[in-house]
Amino acid sequence: MQPDLSDEPLLPAEVKLITWSLVLGVVLLGLLVWVSEAFFAAG
Amino acid sequence: MDSKGVSEDWLSVWIGLLIFVLALGSLGGVDVLGWVVTTGVWSDLSKALNPVSKAYSGLGGMGALIATYLVLLVVMTAGAAALKADLKRFALGFTAVFWIGYLSWIAGSYANFAVTTPADMQRFGISWSLKLTNEGGFILALLAGLIVGNFFPGFAAWMKEAVRPELYIKTAIVLLGGFLGITAATQPVLAKSVLFRGLAAIVEAYLIYWALVYLIARRVFRLTREWAAPLASGISICGVSAAIATAAAIRARPVVAVMVSSLVVLFAVVELVVLPFAAEAFLVHQPLVAGAWMGLAVKTDGAAVASGAITEALLRARAAAAGITYQEGWMLMTTTTVKVFIDMFIGVWAFVLALVWAYGIRKDEGRTVSARDVWERFPKFVLGYFVTFTALLGLVVARPGLLDAAKLASAETNVFRVLFFVMTFFTIGLVSNFAKLREEGIGRLALVYVVCLFGFIVWIGLAVSWIFFHGMAPPRVG
Numbered sequence A: 001m002q003p004d005l006s007d008e009p010l011l012p013a014e015v016k017l018i019t020w021s022l023v024l025g026v027v028l029l030g031l032l033v034w035v036s037e038a039f040f041a042a043g
Numbered sequence B: 001m002d003s004k005g006v007s008e009d010w011l012s013v014w015i016g017l018l019i020f021v022l023a024l025g026s027l028g029g030v031d032v033l034g035w036v037v038t039t040g041v042w043s044d045l046s047k048a049l050n051p052v053s054k055a056y057s058g059l060g061g062m063g064a065l066i067a068t069y070l071v072l073l074v075v076m077t078a079g080a081a082a083l084k085a086d087l088k089r090f091a092l093g094f095t096a097v098f099w100i101g102y103l104s105w106i107a108g109s110y111a112n113f114a115v116t117t118p119a120d121m122q123r124f125g126i127s128w129s130l131k132l133t134n135e136g137g138f139i140l141a142l143l144a145g146l147i148v149g150n151f152f153p154g155f156a157a158w159m160k161e162a163v164r165p166e167l168y169i170k171t172a173i174v175l176l177g178g179f180l181g182i183t184a185a186t187q188p189v190l191a192k193s194v195l196f197r198g199l200a201a202i203v204e205a206y207l208i209y210w211a212l213v214y215l216i217a218r219r220v221f222r223l224t225r226e227w228a229a230p231l232a233s234g235i236s237i238c239g240v241s242a243a244i245a246t247a248a249a250i251r252a253r254p255v256v257a258v259m260v261s262s263l264v265v266l267f268a269v270v271e272l273v274v275l276p277f278a279a280e281a282f283l284v285h286q287p288l289v290a291g292a293w294m295g296l297a298v299k300t301d302g303a304a305v306a307s308g309a310i311t312e313a314l315l316r317a318r319a320a321a322a323g324i325t326y327q328e329g330w331m332l333m334t335t336t337t338v339k340v341f342i343d344m345f346i347g348v349w350a351f352v353l354a355l356v357w358a359y360g361i362r363k364d365e366g367r368t369v370s371a372r373d374v375w376e377r378f379p380k381f382v383l384g385y386f387v388t389f390t391a392l393l394g395l396v397v398a399r400p401g402l403l404d405a406a407k408l409a410s411a412e413t414n415v416f417r418v419l420f421f422v423m424t425f426f427t428i429g430l431v432s433n434f435a436k437l438r439e440e441g442i443g444r445l446a447l448v449y450v451v452c453l454f455g456f457i458v459w460i461g462l463a464v465s466w467i468f469f470h471g472m473a474p475p476r477v478g
Helices: A013-037 B008-028 B054-082 B087-108 B118-124 B136-151 B152-157 B167-187 B188-219 B225-236 B240-248 B254-282 B287-297 B299-321 B331-362 B370-379 B381-396 B400-431 B434-439 B443-469
Strands: B038-041 B049-051
Touching: A013 B038, A013 B188, A013 B443, B008 B038, B008 B054, B008 B167, B008 B287, B008 B400, B038 B087, B049 B054, B049 B087, B054 B136, B054 B225, B087 B136, B087 B152, B087 B400, B136 B254, B136 B299, B136 B400, B152 B381, B167 B188, B167 B381, B167 B400, B188 B225, B188 B331, B188 B443, B225 B240, B225 B254, B225 B331, B225 B443, B240 B254, B240 B331, B240 B443, B254 B287, B254 B299, B254 B443, B287 B299, B287 B331, B287 B443, B299 B331, B299 B434, B299 B443, B331 B381, B381 B400
Parallel strands: none
Antiparallel strands: B038 B049
């Protein structure tokens, strides 16, 4: 059993999911690094 | 509980808590579990085994081993009854799993495999050692499982009823909570930092990993949505559970979850054998980065936590050879923290995907996605982990005078944790049947998996681990 190949184009909902996920990931990266350093220092 | 019996997930909580509560007897001066067998590094086999507590030294090593087997057989068979498993087949299979697993553990503690320092080499009268620490026994158990699973499939099928790596590792993780709780209590500031940074690391991993794997699977490898979404979850989040939850959330056919899960298990074994040694080679000065990396990069709970244990053993041995003794448990705590947080969010992510698929892709009429869906997919063993973790952490913080008694309780649960780890390694090897995967024609899916896993998942995991954990080290002893 091989996985099906796709003629399915990326739908707007998929594009949104990918884009939001990556953008949120990058924005939160900065925020979480700051919170880690400011409030949860290595000690 | 339904007609199928209790789930392995809940069963692991009950078994773990039972052992944990019995071990707490030491807080009241009652040593209930001191008979459990422990194996020290040995060059004379007759001195290898001992009961964990001196109070039971009259049992002798072999007596302790037989007692441990019999008690575990009774407890696990009772558990199998709750699972509605075939009890006779389970008891026979468990006997094989226990003895092959534990013999591997004893072999791994042989001095020439395990000794790590020149002083110990002199003490054992040996001139060389592989320096794997006694946790090299895990690798031997894995190899034994791979040999049986791939070359003796009839024997593997015979013990199938007791081949339950998920049950064993989840029970081990519940037990691990108490040990890590005490470790955290001795350094609360560092522990708080590890917990927050672990949470931060997995938020990043979810958001970046999943989207990239899904995009590559869809655009580069032209997989359909039905295959791409479970595959993205399997590679990027936490293996089998995530692949199954995602397949259910987007209503994929069962074969999709099965095939993706097979790949996850197979490659987790490859990661388990390779990544701890890569960490030893390149991250010896960044021990907590190494611990977090195992949690982020190695898929399946069993292989990830096991990789953390091996990584900790290897890095502590390297540090010891350089005259630095790190307190035990911190690297493993980092791996486990990351892995447990990943597991907690599987239900949330499956919920998000169910919403996107229901309302954005399939546009189902009248389809609702409820918070109950999140709870049903929530891994219950995580609750057991937090109960044992917070119980001992809270107890020692509130009553510091109980630290020594709590350490004894933790030492005893830790011996059981090792036993369940060993059985996890052996059974992971057993279920990794390479020929079967080839028969399933899994090639194209495997190609996507390999490209994503070793092309960027492992490296993004390393980068995220580095960002949140670089410069942090376990407390030093002495």
